[in-house]
Amino acid sequence: MNLKYSGKTKDVYSLEDGNYLLKFKDDVTGVDGVFDPGANTVGLTLEGAGRAGLKLTKFFFEVLKAKGIPTHYIDADIENATMTVTPAxxxxxxxxxxxxxxxxxxxxxxxxxxxxxxxxxxxxxxxxxxxxxxxxxxxxxxxxxxxxxxxxxxxxxxxxxxxxxxxxxxxxxxxxxxxxxxxxxxxxxxxxxxxxxxxxxxxxxxxxxxxxxxxxxxxxxxxxxxx
Missing domain, CATH: 3.30.470.20 (ATP-grasp fold, B domain)
Structure with a gap:
């Protein structure tokens, strides 16, 4: 795995097969320690936030997949807080x-x-x-x-x-x-x-x-x- 990008709430790695791995962090956006989904900065770190975000993401992406709505989702590993996706x-x-x-x-x-x-x-x-x-x-x-x-x-x-x-x-x-x-x-x-x-x-x-x-x-x- 090669680190391609380190973002506010997740890191992106390239895989040998051409797909990507997203590593979810416990950092969330906000201002002065208060969560805000629209903020441009990391406001606070919440233990377990990465796995929690991935659990919801996995649920919704699989619902969308069943409905035939196009996404980049392949699969998710909750324990390691990672998600495998196609390139986009x-x-x-x-x-x-x-x-x-x-x-x-x-x-x-x-x-x-x-x-x-x-x-x-x-x-x-x-x-x-x-x-x-x-x-x-x-x-x-x-x-x-x-x-x-x-x-x-x-x-x-x-x-x-x-x-x-x-x-x-x-x-x-x-x-x-x-x-x-x-x-x-x-x-x-x-x-x-x-x-x-x-x-x-x-x-x-x-x-x-x-x-x-x-x-x-x-x-x-x-x-x-x-x-």
Missing amino acids: EVFGKGLEVICRYRAVGSFLRRYGLYAEEGQALDAFVEVTLKDDGREDPPISEDALDMLGILSKDEYKVLKGLTQQIGYVVKEELAKKGIELYDIKFEFGRAGVDKQIVLIDEISGGNMRAYKDGEYIEPLELEKLFLS
Whole structure:
């Protein structure tokens, strides 16, 4: 294994067979010791967060696989907190795609003149550039196309997949009485046909979820959902 990239919450290794291995860390994003899925920095370390994130990721990726929704997932080793994936090329230097069902977080900070906290949103899709120095600025469909990051046809696929996958996650959480407020995804192009596939993870560290009006921390979410 060769270390290809060391990220905030996981390390990426290349394997001899051409696939990649993701090693999940116990670090989570946040500010001043408080977890925030939209933050650009590691805010704190939670023991067991890596395995917890991988357990949820494995569950959701296998549900998506059964539904024929394209992802880079091959298999996962919970004990070693690793996931094997197929290679995928990110868009530009990386995009994050958020699907929002309630007005919270950065959406509320930006649009608070018009939106109320917790206001219902209709699977609103928002794309941001992975650019820590510029605080991950939002970018429109037109700008993505003009800057050569993503074509308009690819954007339609990306948006459709985001809403489709978000719905799957939302419905699965609802079975346990948990409401999904928002969730962050990453996508890439895979294979010779450059198919758009879901990459990275689906874990408590990538979403805001609530039960009985109370926010659920990432580790608690894994316990509640998989119990």
